[in-house]
Amino acid sequence: MFYEQNICKICKSNKNETIYKLPFKDDKLKTFFKKFYGEKNLDEIYSLTKNHDFEILNCTKCQFKWQKFIPEKLILNKLYNDWISFDDSLKKKNNLNEEYFFTSLLNLLDTNSVNTLDYGAGVGSFCNFAKKKGFNSYAFEFSSKKIKFLESKKIKIINDSEIKDTKIKFDLIYINQVLEHLEKFDEFFENLNMLSKKFTVIYISVPNTKKLKDPVKKGPYQPLEHLNSFNNSNLKELFSMNNFQTISIYRIFKTVLKKKNFPSFLIKRIFNQIYTTSILFEKN
Ligand SMILES: [Zn+2]
Numbered sequence: 001m002f003y004e005q006n007i008c009k010i011c012k013s014n015k016n017e018t019i020y021k022l023p024f025k026d027d028k029l030k031t032f033f034k035k036f037y038g039e040k041n042l043d044e045i046y047s048l049t050k051n052h053d054f055e056i057l058n059c060t061k062c063q064f065k066w067q068k069f070i071p072e073k074l075i076l077n078k079l080y081n082d083w084i085s086f087d088d089s090l091k092k093k094n095n096l097n098e099e100y101f102f103t104s105l106l107n108l109l110d111t112n113s114v115n116t117l118d119y120g121a122g123v124g125s126f127c128n129f130a131k132k133k134g135f136n137s138y139a140f141e142f143s144s145k146k147i148k149f150l151e152s153k154k155i156k157i158i159n160d161s162e163i164k165d166t167k168i169k170f171d172l173i174y175i176n177q178v179l180e181h182l183e184k185f186d187e188f189f190e191n192l193n194m195l196s197k198k199f200t201v202i203y204i205s206v207p208n209t210k211k212l213k214d215p216v217k218k219g220p221y222q223p224l225e226h227l228n229s230f231n232n233s234n235l236k237e238l239f240s241m242n243n244f245q246t247i248s249i250y251r252i253f254k255t256v257l258k259k260k261n262f263p264s265f266l267i268k269r270i271f272n273q274i275y276t277t278s279i280l281f282e283k284n
Pocket residue numbers: 008009010011012013059060061062063064
């Protein structure tokens with residue numbers, strides 16, 4: 001049902017410490033699962049998790065934090081296709097800030113750069129926006145329910161099995177709240193390297209590691225769902241190990257000079273690049 005991850009997924013160090021541990025069958029976790037996945041799934045969650053612990057390890061070398069017991073495919077499929085309510089995902093509507101940000105991101109591209117990919121698209125807020133703006137907009141998604149939904153919105157889908165054969169190299173890949181869910185990073189970076197070319201812009205956003213008080217809630221350590229918890233420096237390290245560097249500030253500055261982006265975008269971006277886990281990278 002679960003397998004153990006005992007070495008750091010980023011720096012591969014085996015020096016780590018347990019910073020939280022609670023059996024999945026504990027009442028506190030039962031209450032959490034009931035609240036977010038509903039009473040109807042509770043018995044199934046209990047029977048699949050009861051022999052394991054919700055345990056968080058901290059790498060003493062790079063401070064990356066992860067869930068030691070990683071759910072196997074059976075649990076992950078149920079989690080993303082059945083337990084998480086699709087209707088709740090749909091309720092998260094686009095807001096104005098998001099549209100301003102999407103516009104600024106797309107403004108980073110040259111006029112002949114038109115291929116965009118929403119990686120782990122969910123209900124597709126970015127790919128829908130890019131499509132409306134006339135970009136050649138694609139989505140990659142894990143959940144079959146969400147793929148059906150995206151197809152109903154006429155969004156072009158790249159399936160897992162098609163990535164190796166696809167001829168398209170994307171100019172911008174948007175990856176919002178995806179990396180914290182992944183069991184392993186190898187396949188993710190293989191995909192990313194196949195789908196990108198030199199100077200492809202990668203936007204990545206994950207929850208920022210916070211001081212651990214109570215991890216049994218929605219947040220960077222969320223049980224079952226958030227298997228990885230990053231800070232600014234280990235996220236950059238992971239990307240640099242895999243052929244991506246932080247975007248040159250000059251590239252952003254140029255779009256401000258050309259009056260495509262507001263100066264506030266540049267200032268916010270510099271802050272985010274240095275302090276947060278919402279970072280723009282470009283392919284080496
Ligand atoms: Zn590490």
